[in-house]
Amino acid sequence: MSKMKAAALKEVGVIEVETRDIPSFSEEEALVKPMVAGICGTDIERMWRTGTWKFPTVLGHEFCGQVEKVGSKVQNVKPGDRVIINPMVTCGVCRYCRSGHQNMCVSYDYLGSRSDGGFAEYVNVPAKNLMVLPSDMSYELAATIDPLVIGIHTLTKADIQPNNTVCIMGAGPIGNFMIQLAKIYGAGKVIAVDLSPEKLETAKISGADVVIDGTKEDVYEAVEKATGSLMADVVIESAGAPQAVENAIHVAGKQARVVFMGTPHRDVTIHDKVFESILRKELTVRGSWCYDYKELPMNEWQTGIDYLYSGKVKIDHLVSHRFDLDHVKEAFDVVKTRENFFNKVLIYVNEPLEK
Ligand SMILES: [Zn+2]
Numbered sequence: 001m002s003k004m005k006a007a008a009l010k011e012v013g014v015i016e017v018e019t020r021d022i023p024s025f026s027e028e029e030a031l032v033k034p035m036v037a038g039i040c041g042t043d044i045e046r047m048w049r050t051g052t053w054k055f056p057t058v059l060g061h062e063f064c065g066q067v068e069k070v071g072s073k074v075q076n077v078k079p080g081d082r083v084i085i086n087p088m089v090t091c092g093v094c095r096y097c098r099s100g101h102q103n104m105c106v107s108y109d110y111l112g113s114r115s116d117g118g119f120a121e122y123v124n125v126p127a128k129n130l131m132v133l134p135s136d137m138s139y140e141l142a143a144t145i146d147p148l149v150i151g152i153h154t155l156t157k158a159d160i161q162p163n164n165t166v167c168i169m170g171a172g173p174i175g176n177f178m179i180q181l182a183k184i185y186g187a188g189k190v191i192a193v194d195l196s197p198e199k200l201e202t203a204k205i206s207g208a209d210v211v212i213d214g215t216k217e218d219v220y221e222a223v224e225k226a227t228g229s230l231m232a233d234v235v236i237e238s239a240g241a242p243q244a245v246e247n248a249i250h251v252a253g254k255q256a257r258v259v260f261m262g263t264p265h266r267d268v269t270i271h272d273k274v275f276e277s278i279l280r281k282e283l284t285v286r287g288s289w290c291y292d293y294k295e296l297p298m299n300e301w302q303t304g305i306d307y308l309y310s311g312k313v314k315i316d317h318l319v320s321h322r323f324d325l326d327h328v329k330e331a332f333d334v335v336k337t338r339e340n341f342f343n344k345v346l347i348y349v350n351e352p353l354e355k
């Protein structure tokens, strides 16, 4: 069989499951069968607003799979291995790659936006971007490693100290992962802020001590009340909504760390008094982008695998929908607007979906 099914984005708003040739692969690549893949917030933007770098492109960068074949020079994986895919394919030679900061690479490819991703029965992937999973780790669990690793990378920027109060803006999948991670990293009180009551319920299951519904409460006053006016030691902004960005600075306490990882899709306005508080409170404001792939001080991907496999980080309460590859269009309809509740939406690509 030389043909496969692939869900290709043809233009903004148009995704079609089509029949294509199975891709060829180089001597340093593997041919991978994607098993389960997640829809990321960035996929929603690509599908409904921005498109991909070129059309058509197979979407999907959060995916795990099984190695089907390997090129002649591949040594780290073999056919039959269960693998997680790091979708960021970096050059390996620029100053950032050489200093261990691949996420700053000046010339990278990205599966699922710049080249074809995981919403297809097969995809070719550089073998260096594959890590072998435990043989009994479920593909559903493994499909969420990518967003978890983004959360891990973000928290490494937050420098959480024992008993710190951590406030997380946005209780989507990554926000929920970061609630769990903050507890692992020694946070005291964890406060979650969102506009969706359903997401705040998941935040409680993830371990949030205080949840704030921004549609019902003044976020600043609610954090003030929850912290005895000290405000948060660490704030993480994962929503990307303009109001959440401003709130992140506003609810930070003196000498707090504020880490931004949610991508805004509209202009952000910060009122002068709130901006001035960055100075007055001597805030440390940082950004966080994707993930590192280096070994030291820790391999964020291996840490992500370990946390999920050991059950330290849980996803069961975060998966809201599952679809098979033929129903990718329906999956994107679910996430088109915020009117429907959704959290992590998974595509069972090659893994059978039991109804
Ligand atoms: Zn993503």
Ligand SMILES: [Zn+2]
Pocket (backbone or CB within 6 Å): 090, 091, 092, 093, 094, 095, 096, 097, 098, 102, 104, 105, 106, 107
């Ligand atoms: Zn590079």
